[in-house]
Amino acid sequence: MLDFSYTDDQASIAAALDGFVASALLSGYMARDRDGAFPEDAWRQMAGMGLFGLRIPREYDGQELDCVTAGIAIEAVARGDFNLCYGILNSAFVGDLMARNASEPLCREWLPRLAAGDARISVCLTEPHCGSDAASIRTRAERDGDDFILNGEKASVTLVMAADAGIVFARTDPDAGSRGVSAFLVPFDTPGVTRHPYADMGSKCILRGSLFLDNVRVPAANLVGTLNGAFGSAMQTFEYTRALIGLMCVGAAMQTLEETIAYTRERTAFGQPVSRNQGVSFPVAEAWSRLEMARWHCLRTLWLRDQNRPHNAEAAVCKGMVPEICVDVIRDCLVLHGHYGYTQDLPIEQRLRDVCGQLIADGTPQIQKIIIARHLYGRENV
Ligand SMILES: Cc1cc2nc3c(=O)[nH]c(=O)nc-3n(C[C@H](O)[C@H](O)[C@H](O)COP(=O)(O)OP(=O)(O)OC[C@H]3O[C@@H](n4cnc5c(N)ncnc54)[C@H](O)[C@@H]3O)c2cc1C
Structure with missing residues (x-):
């Protein structure tokens, strides 16, 4: 049976986050970049929403939710503030790694504080x-x-x-x-x-x-x-966070694309909305198509992890291709905003700078291609 719908719990978390992101996060995204200081207030708000405990076991005060739900959450937050996603990403990595590998007393000492936003690791x-x-x-x-x-x-x-x-x-x-x-x-x-x-x-x-x-x-x-024995356990955890990173990039790019659709519908040139030119609407259509494919691939990778099925190559696709797609989309959106896109009055140039970091972090596209090639040819042939 194929079923692409969210569960009731996933749908209600997504709805709650959409409201929170629009009201509490999006408006402060650029100010937090200019300030450059650690975003303590927004971090606290996210902790209050339980976003740092998504993947931490209940016995350590987390929510112990599935990987798909963590993906839905990180994509939603990325629409408001790409950088705040690092809180979800980091607690997911550390929570997963420690819960699977660290001693009970060490988990007891650190994981409840990580889930509550009181400690960062x-x-x-x-x-x-x-x-x-x-x-x-x-x-x-x-x-x-x-x-x-x-x-x-x-x-x-x-x-x-x-x-x-x-x-x-x-x-x-x-x-x-x-x-x-x-x-x-x-x-x-x-x-x-x-x-x-x-x-x-x-x-x-x-x-x-x-x-x-x-x-x-x-x-x-x-x-x-x-x-x-730590190298193998770290690599296993990367398989999971690579899909989260993909969705984090998709969230930022999809938000930028929606802003671009609204702008190009209103902006006129030569007596008509610029969206009436296929030179404008086709890149938008292509961007949406690529983001939709990327999004569902990342969610499927997380679903595979939830089912304890292999997902090493799928995760490498999430990390190797999706940030590149998203950087391309955001750059195209910047151009579709004309000279305004180049200013710091709009969040597009910042999203471009922010998302670029994920071309490199957690393994570059080249390294992901090596992982995929090993999957296709066998490790000994690559
Ligand atoms: C925003 C950001 C956040 C990060 N956060 C963390 C963090 O929290 N913790 C942490 O430990 N690290 C972190 N990193 C580091 C990141 O994981 C590394 O930068 C990344 O793995 C690449 O390593 P490198 O920078 O040493 O590049 P190198 O390994 O020196 O590679 C240089 C270039 O050569 C290419 N290359 C290397 N080997 C091959 C090959 N065999 N075939 C083809 N091409 C190859 C690479 O793709 C790259 O383009 C972060 C990086 C960034 C940008």
Whole structure:
């Protein structure tokens, strides 16, 4: 049986979010970019709506909803403010990774606070010398009695300047490649931790930056998962967040497209609405077609995950192609707004800057094509 309809719960969450996004988020999107500070008030409002607990188990005060519902939520929020989606994305990644891999006491300590919006936990994998080739990380964690001592540098960490802790991926076996990587929950107030912010093109209020670890001592109880087993569990979690990222980009692009339809219906040139030219209406029709296809592909990928079915290649399509489609659509919409599109009076240039970040984060289009090619040819042939 094929059924593409939302459940009653999904439909009511989507309706509640549409109202919240239109009334509370959209109007502040550009101001939050100009301000550049962490959006504390909007974050609190989202936490109050339960948006950070969507994928956190009920025993840790989350809602434990399905992946499709998380996708519906992130798409809705992206229509109002692309950057606030990082709250949903981050808590979904960390919540999923910790609930599946961390000890009960560690989950009990952190997940209720993450769900309530009282704690933020960054994901710290990338290093200055490696991102795509993440198995080459050099940050070291060495056993010392009941503790581990961490040394190294992490790059490009979303939310790092606003977070309370990070899940830090570190090498625990120098000779074992991807099978020698472990993950640790590192509170950022631990002695030896310092952070440095980046000056970014977009998503400025998300405070991406570097993390430095200088003889940072964490208890062995802060291991997230098994010793040397963190790489695989991280990759499994990326399979899920890649579909969320796709929907986040679709939300921003679809909102821009709807604004463009309204504008080109009203704007006149040569004595008629510009929409009466196929040079205007055809790119709009193509953009809508591409976004609809992208949207349903991402939702299906999340549905596959909900069914515990394989979705590795599907997730790579979500991350590899969908942000590119959305960047194309937003750029076309900018041009269809004429010179106004180029100003900072409209949110289009900001959406373009913000969505561009997701061309790179969580693996570039090239890396996603490698994953898809391995799926098609077999790993040994690619
Ligand atoms: C907005 C944003 C948020 C991010 N948030 C986080 C975060 O929270 N935590 C975190 O750990 N990281 C984060 N990252 C980092 C991100 O995951 C990496 O930037 C990404 O994986 C690419 O790694 P790199 O930048 O080192 O590029 P490189 O790996 O150096 O690649 C450079 C270029 O070469 C291409 N390339 C590399 N290898 C191949 C190959 N085999 N075949 C073809 N092309 C190839 C890449 O596609 C890319 O275009 C974020 C990045 C951005 C932009």
